[in-house]
Amino acid sequence: MESEPMSVDSTALEPPPLPETGADEPKYGGHTRFELELEFVQALGNPQYLNYLASRKFLTNPAFVAYLDYLQYWTRPPYLKYLTFPTATLKMLELLQQEKFRQDIISPDLANALALEGMKTSVEWHVEG
Amino acid sequence: MxxxxxxxxxxxxxxxxxxxxxxxxxxxxxxxxxxxxxxxxxxxxxxxxxxRHQNNAARIQQLRQETSLLDTQIKDIASSLWTMRKELKAVPVTTHPPAHPEYRFTTAELLAYARRISRNTLPLPGVTNGVEIPTPQPPSQQQASFSQPADADDSFRQTQTPNTSFNLSFAAPAADASAVFPGSGALAPAPTALTQDTAATLPPSQAPLQEKLSAAAATAPATKAAAESKLPTHLRPAVNPLRDATFLPWPSEARIRSGALAAVQALVDAGINPKGYDPAEEERKRKRAEEEERERLRREAEEREERERRMREERERMARERERARMQSQQEAGLVPGLERRESLLAAGGGGQKPKQFTFLGADDDDDDDDAD
Missing domain, CATH: 1.20.5 (Single alpha-helices involved in coiled-coils or other helix-helix interfaces)
Structure with a gap:
């Protein structure tokens, strides 16, 4: 799914600088970098997608790991409020910073277990009594 | 001493x-x-x-020196403290911005965010992902409320919290079946007929189903109103529009596959560098090019027409000149009968008022004659 590395050398938690003006912002396939990164960081919430990424050896690529580190700027304002799947996205982003999780998620069993757990919790969390 | x-x-x-x-x-x-x-x-x-006296005197002297030394030290310290305090007070106060910028938000924004994410954090009513949800009402009470639709509404209002009522309201969709699907009431008597007609012909493997149907048929007449509006238990899921629906707290695979990243990947697969390439923009460009092509064709057709018109006029003009030249040469040669013939021709046509038209016709004829020559 990757086109080209956008920027991986930025420090963690530091959001990218705002583009100068909207007109000059480069677009990728008609989408801004904001749109693409927002979509990607939320797709990371899907355990099956993570399993797919792991099976394609993305999660062992140092550049990709640095990119995951960089994506942590979504955990802070002003970008935080654009996440529409906040729970899964934030948790997965946190887990993805761990070497062990990045290795373990290649197992389909773990992905399935995560998916089942997530579906179960999403129903149970608001049930009272 | x-x-x-x-x-x-x-x-x-x-x-x-x-x-x-x-x-x-x-x-x-x-x-x-x-x-x-x-x-x-x-x-x-x-x-x-x-x-001893002198020793003591010396000691006293020494102590005096010491105390004076310490006194001066204290004075020094005090004065340095004083100057320091003065300096500190003299330092202009600068306000340092906090290490991390503060992001303030209003309650309205918070609520807007909550509304925006709610469809991704709370499943639709009735979607349970296969999780058993404990229902606060005992089943018998539910049964009673189902048989009386008016009471059923009340029971929903009585539920303690809105969240539990979400799932409760779909816990047994048969209650809503008559309301949601008005035609389903007509289906209810069908099992009865089926039982009577096919009881003998059914193979043994379908016996359990048969028993269930008979049971449903047996209970049906007991409450006639209920029978008309209630589906058998095994058919209830069929009328639940959310049957087999699952709720995912993350973007589904279909959604990822139809997203912008997938579009970018498709562009890459097609050999197009996605940077700076906008499909919508390309579409617009293509449309504009088509529009321009159409415009060009239209202009060309117009120009062609114009050219043809001009050529036609030119041809007429040349024909007229030739005619005039011919007439002149005839006049010069003194061929009066020729002129007479023309005048008689004009008179015969009855169009004496429009000599130009006849001239044109004549010229055309003559032109043909010229060609023949």
Missing amino acids: DKDLDARFEKLERALGSMIDSLAKNNPSRTVAEELVAAEAELAEGLKLLE
């Missing part, structure tokens, strides 16, 4: 003097000698005292 010592010296001197006197008179006296010894001892004691 000095006086004390002086007194002791005097005493010693006197004792010594009286001793010397007694010795000079050659009459040494024992008491004088003893006095001398005592005076000497006293002096020695006084000297010791003096020594």
Whole structure:
């Protein structure tokens, strides 16, 4: 799914600088970098997608790991409020910073277990009594 | 101290003097000698005292120096404190911005965010992902409420919290079946007919189903109103529009596959560099190019028409000139009958008022004649 590395050398938690003006912002396939990164960081919430990424050896690529580190700027304002799947996205982003999780998620069993757990919790969390 | 010592010296001197006197008179006296010894001892004691006194004085001196030193130190410290305080007070106060920028938000924004994410954090009513949800109402009570639709509404209002009522309201969709699918009431009697007609012909493997159907048929007449609006248990899921629906708290695979990233990947697969390539923009460009092409064709057609018109006019003009030249040459040659013939022709056509038209026709004819020549 990757086109080209956008920027991986930025420090963690530091959001990218705002583009100068909207007109000059480069677009990728008609989408801004904001749109693409927002979509990607939320797709990371899907355990099956993570399993797919792991099976394609993305999660062992140092550049990709640095990119995951960089994506942590979504955990802070002003970008935080654009996440529409906040729970899964934030948790997965946190887990993805761990070497062990990045290795373990290649197992389909773990992905399935995560998916089942997530579906179960999403129903149970608001049930009272 | 000095006086004390002086007194002791005097005493010693006197004792010594009286001793010397007694010795000079050659009459040494024992008491004088003893006095001398005592005076000497006293002096020695006084000297010791003096020594101690001087030691003490020196010590006092030393302590004084020390205290004065310490005093000056204290003064120094105090004064430096004072100057420091003054300096500190003189430093202009600068307000430092916080390490992380603060992001303030209003309640309205928070609520807007909550509304935006709610469809991704709370499943639709009735979607349970296969999780057993404990229902606060006992089943018998539910049964009672289902048979009386008016009460059913009340029971939903009575539920403690809105969240539990979400799932409760779909816990048994049969109650809503009549409301949601008005036609389903007509289906209810079907099992009864099926039971009676096909009981004998059914193979043994379908016996359990048959029993269930009979049971449903048996309960159906008991409450006639319920039978009309209630589906058998095994058919209830069929009318639940959310049957087999699952809720995912993350973007589904289909959603990822139809997203912008997938579009970018498709572009890459097609050999197009996605940077700076906008499909919508390309589409617009294509449309514009088509529009321009159409416009060009239209303009070309117009130009062609114009050209043809001009050519036609030119041809007419040339024909007229040729005609005139021919007439002139005829006149010059004195061929009057030719002119007469033309006039008679005009008269025969009855169009004497429109000589131009006839001229044109004539010219055309002549043109043809010329071509034939």
